Amino acid sequence: MTAALQGIRVLDLSRYVAGAYCAKLLAAFGAEVIKVEPPGTGDPARAVGPFLHNRPDPETSALFLYLNTGKQGLTLNLKHPQGRDILKALVRHTDVLVENFAPRVMPALGLDYATLRAINPRLIMVSISSFGQNGPYRDYKTNAMISYALGGYMYLNGHPQRPPLCGGGRQPAYQGGLHGYSGAAAALMAREQGGQGQHVDISIQECMASIHQFTINRYVYVGRIQKRLGNRYQRAHPITIYPCKDGLISLAVSTQEQYERLLALTSLTALLDDARFATPFACSEHAASFDERLAPWLQAHGKHDIVHRCQESRIPAAFVNDVVEVMDDPQYQFRGFWHDLDHPVAGRQTYAGFPFHMTATPPVLQRACLLGEHTHDILTARLGSTHDQLADWRAQGVI
Amino acid sequence: MNGALHGVRVIDLTRVWAGPHATRMLADMGAEVIHVTSRKLVGPLTVTRETARILGVYPDDEPGERHWNRNSQTNDLTRNKYDITLELDTPEGLSLLRRLIAISDVVVENYSPRVMPKFGLDYPRLQALNPRIILCSMPGYGSQGPHRSFISYGTNVDPAAGLASLMGYPGEAPHMSGNAYPDPVAGLFAVGAVLTALYHQRRTGQGQHIDLSQAEATTALLGEVSLGTRLNGVVPPRMGNRHPRQAPHGCYPCRGDDTWVAIAVRSDDEWHAFTRVLGPAAWCAEARFATLSGRLQHHDELDRHIADWAVKQDAYHVMHTLQNAGVPAGVVVNAEELVNDPHLRARHFFWDIDHPEAGMLRYAGQPVRLSSTPTRLYRSAPCLGQHNDQVLGELLGLSADELATLREKGVIGDHPLPR
Numbered sequence: 042m043t044a045a046l047q048g049i050r051v052l053d054l055s056r057y058v059a060g061a062y063c064a065k066l067l068a069a070f071g072a073e074v075i076k077v078e079p080p081g082t083g084d085p086a087r088a089v090g091p092f093l094h095n096r097p098d099p100e101t102s103a104l105f106l107y108l109n110t111g112k113q114g115l116t117l118n119l120k121h122p123q124g125r126d127i128l129k130a131l132v133r134h135t136d137v138l139v140e141n142f143a144p145r146v147m148p149a150l151g152l153d154y155a156t157l158r159a160i161n162p163r164l165i166m167v168s169i170s171s172f173g174q175n176g177p178y179r180d181y182k183t184n185a186m187i188s189y190a191l192g193g194y195m196y197l198n199g200h201p202q203r204p205p206l207c208g209g210g211r212q213p214a215y216q217g218g219l220h221g222y223s224g225a226a227a228a229l230m231a232r233e234q235g236g237q238g239q240h241v242d243i244s245i246q247e248c249m250a251s252i253h254q255f256t257i258n259r260y261v262y263v264g265r266i267q268k269r270l271g272n273r274y275q276r277a278h279p280i281t282i283y284p285c286k287d288g289l290i291s292l293a294v295s296t297q298e299q300y301e302r303l304l305a306l307t308s309l310t311a312l313l314d315d316a317r318f319a320t321p322f323a324c325s326e327h328a329a330s331f332d333e334r335l336a337p338w339l340q341a342h343g344k345h346d347i348v349h350r351c352q353e354s355r356i357p358a359a360f361v362n363d364v365v366e367v368m369d370d371p372q373y374q375f376r377g378f379w380h381d382l383d384h385p386v387a388g389r390q391t392y393a394g395f396p397f398h399m400t401a402t403p404p405v406l407q408r409a410c411l412l413g414e415h416t417h418d419i420l421t422a423r424l425g426s427t428h429d430q431l432a433d434w435r436a437q438g439v440i
Numbered sequence: 441m442n443g444a445l446h447g448v449r450v451i452d453l454t455r456v457w458a459g460p461h462a463t464r465m466l467a468d469m470g471a472e473v474i475h476v477t478s479r480k481l482v483g484p485l486t487v488t489r490e491t492a493r494i495l496g497v498y499p500d501d502e503p504g505e506r507h508w509n510r511n512s513q514t515n516d517l518t519r520n521k522y523d524i525t526l527e528l529d530t531p532e533g534l535s536l537l538r539r540l541i542a543i544s545d546v547v548v549e550n551y552s553p554r555v556m557p558k559f560g561l562d563y564p565r566l567q568a569l570n571p572r573i574i575l576c577s578m579p580g581y582g583s584q585g586p587h588r589s590f591i592s593y594g595t596n597v598d599p600a601a602g603l604a605s606l607m608g609y610p611g612e613a614p615h616m617s618g619n620a621y622p623d624p625v626a627g628l629f630a631v632g633a634v635l636t637a638l639y640h641q642r643r644t645g646q647g648q649h650i651d652l653s654q655a656e657a658t659t660a661l662l663g664e665v666s667l668g669t670r671l672n673g674v675v676p677p678r679m680g681n682r683h684p685r686q687a688p689h690g691c692y693p694c695r696g697d698d699t700w701v702a703i704a705v706r707s708d709d710e711w712h713a714f715t716r717v718l719g720p721a722a723w724c725a726e727a728r729f730a731t732l733s734g735r736l737q738h739h740d741e742l743d744r745h746i747a748d749w750a751v752k753q754d755a756y757h758v759m760h761t762l763q764n765a766g767v768p769a770g771v772v773v774n775a776e777e778l779v780n781d782p783h784l785r786a787r788h789f790f791w792d793i794d795h796p797e798a799g800m801l802r803y804a805g806q807p808v809r810l811s812s813t814p815t816r817l818y819r820s821a822p823c824l825g826q827h828n829d830q831v832l833g834e835l836l837g838l839s840a841d842e843l844a845t846l847r848e849k850g851v852i853g854d855h856p857l858p859r
C-alpha cells in the first residue's frame with residue numbers, strides 16, 4: 042500500500058470548516074499537511090466545541106479534532122511581517138495552499154495568489170469562501186443558515202405553512218471543502234501535464250446552487266417554482282418518514298413497481314382501483330389520505346421488522362437514525378467506518394472515517410495536531426531555522 | 441485550452457443522480473466521458489401529457505415525440521458527455537463494453553452491488569482486461585455488509601445516515617431534506633476518490649477499486665456532531681432555525697407571498713449593528729436583549745419584534761441593509777430568485793446550453809473554478825445513443841456494416857426498449 046499523495050506538501054491556513062475539511066482529505070491520502078494557526082488562540086474552531094466533559098479546552102473541541110486529523114501543527118502570526126516572511130519561505134516548497142478567509146484577507150496580507158505564484162510557479166492555491174473571490178456579494182457575511190438560504194436549499198425544507206427550515210450540521214461549509222478537494226486534485230492532475238500551478242476559486246453559494254435535483258431545472262423548463270412540502274419529497278409518495286410501533290422508519294417509494302409491492306405487503310392492493318392512489322404520482326397529491334390508510338399497518342409493526350420485510354420485497358425502506366444510532370449501525374460497523382483514535386488530551390475517542398474503501402491507496406485517519414505541536418520541527422527541518430531564531434520569533438509573538 | 445483531465449477516458453455506467461453528478465464534474469474538467477446505457481433502462485416508451493405535467497421535467501410540459509431527449513434531469517446531467525447505448529444482456533453488447541473498458545482509465549457505476557458481478561464486470565475481471573483501470577462503485581450502503589443489497593435513494597439515505605435527525609422544528613420529528621442531498625454528496629466524494637486514484641495511476645500505472653457508500657458519505661459530513669456526542673454525551677436537539685450560541689438567529693417573513701429572510705447575529709458587535717439598522721424601535725434598547733444569554737433566553741420575544749419589522753420590508757432590502765451594516769443576512773431564495781441571483785449572474789455561474797430537442801435553456805454551472813484549466817461547456821447534452829457510431833467506429837474501429845448489423849439486432853439504437 043502506498044499513499045496516493047505521498048510527497049505532496051500542503052499549507053492549510055483555513056479557519057473553521059470548509060478549508061479544514063479539504064486539507065483533511067489531502068492528509069488522509071498521504072499529503073504532508075501543515076495546519077498554520079495563529080499563536081495563542083489557534084484556529085477559532087478550537088473555541089467552538091462541543092468539548093470533552095463540556096469543559097472548554099482548545100485541545101478537546103470536537104469540531105477541531107474531527108476536521109484536522111492527520112495534520113501537523115504550526116503556529117504563525119500572519120499579521121506580523123516576520124510571520125508572513127516565514128510563510129513565503131514555506132510556500133517555496135509547497136504544492137497546495139488551502140485557505141478560506143474572507144476574500145479581502147489574503148490580498149490585504151500581501152499573500153494574494155499572484156504574489157505567491159511569483160515565489161513558486163508550481164503552487165496550487167485553493168480559496169474557499171462564501172461567495173467566491175469576486176462579484177457584488179463578495180464581502181457579505183454568512184453562516185450555515187445564510188448559505189442554505191442563498192443557495193436555494195432552505196426554501197425547499199419545511200412545512201408549507203411554516204417558516205423554511207435550516208438544514209442540519211454545517212453542510213454548506215463541507216460542500217466548500219469537498220469541492221475544494223476536487224479542485225486541488227484536478228489541479229494536481231493538470232500540473233502533471235503543464236507543470237504550473239493555478240488558483241482554485243470555490244464559492245459555497247455556487248456549491249449549494251449546483252446540487253439541486255429539480256429546483257432550477259423545473260423553473261427553467263416549465264416555469265414552476267418548487268415549494269416545500271413538509272416531511273416528504275417531490276412528485277412521488279410515499280417518500281417520507283413515518284412513525285411505527287417502536288419509533289420511526291422511512292420509505293422512498295419511487296416507481297410504480299415499488300409502490301405496488303408496498304401495497305401488496307401492507308394488504309392495501311385494493312387502493313390501486315382508486316384513481317387517487319393508482320400510482321405513486323397520483324398518491325403524491327393525496328398524501329394525507331394515503332397516510333391514514335397505511336398507518337394501522339405501520340403501528341402494528343416494529344422498525345426492524347418493517348425495514349427488513351420491505352427490503353425483502355424490494356421496497357426501499359430505511360432506518361431513521363440519530364447520530365448515536367448510526368455509530369451502532371451494523372452496516373457501518375461491518376465496513377469499519379468508525380475509528381478509535383488516541384489523542385494526548387482528548388483521550389481515546391470514536392471518529393467518523395472516510396466513505397470509500399480503496400484497494401491501492403486507502404485513506405488513513407490519524408489524530409489532530411495540538412496547537413503548535415510541530416512548530417519547532419517544521420521550521421528547523423524546512424527552513425533550517427536555528428534555536429536562537431526560534432526563541433527570537435517566539436519572544437516577538439511570531440510563532 | 442485543455443481541461444485539467446484532458447486525456448482521461450471515463451466509462452460512465454451510472455443512473456439517476458449520484459453517479460451522473462460525479463461523471464458530469466469529470467466531464468466539465470475535460471475528461472472524455474462516455475455514458476453507456478441500456479435502452480431498457482431509459483424509462484417508459486411513451487409519456488402522456490398528464491404524466492408530463494406531474495413530472496414537470498419537459499420543456500413547457502410537452503414530452504414531444506422523443507421524451508427521453510427532452511428530460512431536464514437527463515439534459516442537465518449529461519452535458520459534456522458522449523452517449524452510447526449497449527444492451528449488456530447480448531454477447532455483442534457486453535463484448536463492446538469490455539473493449540471500451542480495455543482502453544479507458546475509469547469506470548463509474550452506481551448499480552446495486554449484484555449487477556456488475558452478474559455481467560462478469562467485477563473488479564478482478566476488469567483489471568485482467570486493463571491493469572490501469574479504476575473502478576468506482578457507489579451503491580447506497582457499500583458493496584459488502586448486511587445492508588449491501590438494500591434498495592436506497594438519496595431521499596432515504598438522508599434519515600439513515602443521521603442527517604434528518606439534525607433538521608426539524610423543535611420538539612418534532614426528524615425532517616427530510618427537500619433535495620435528496622445524499623445523492624450529490626456521494627457524487628462529490630466519488631469525484632474526489634477518482635481524481636486521487638487517477639493521480640496515483642498517472643504516477644505508478646496502477647489502477648484500483650473504489651467502493652463508496654452513499655450513507656457513509658453523508659455521515660462523514662456530520663463527523664463533528666457524532667464525535668461531539670462522544671465527548672460530552674449530548675445528542676443535539678432539533679432547534680428549527682435557532683443556534684445554540686447565536687441570537688437572534690432565525691428566518692423571518694418579509695413583504696410578499698412566502699417571502700423570507702434569514703438573519704444570524706453572531707456577536708454583541710453584530711447585535712449593536714443590527715439595532716442601529718432597526719433604528720428607533722424601543723425594544724432594541726431593552727436590557728434583557730443586551731447580552732447573548734439574555735437574547736437566547738428571550739428569543740421568542742425577539743423573534744416577534746423582528747418579524748413585525750421585517751414583514752413590512754422587501755426581503756432584498758433587509759438583506760442588503762443588514763449586510764452593509766455588517767450583519768449576516770440572506771434572502772431565502774426560491775427557484776426564480778436563485779436563477780436570477782445578481783451575484784451568481786455576475787460570476788457567470790449559469791450556463792446556457794442548446795440542445796437539439798429541448799432548445800436553449802439555462803443550467804447550473806460548475807462551482808469548481810480552475811484559473812488556468814477552467815471547467816467549461818465543451819458540448820451540449822447528447823440525445824440517446826447520439827454517439828454510437830462515433831464512439832464504436834472511431835474508438836473501436838467498427839465498420840459501417842458492423843454498426844448496421846448491431847443496429848438491426850437491437851444491440852445499439854436511439855429509442856428506448858420495453859423492459
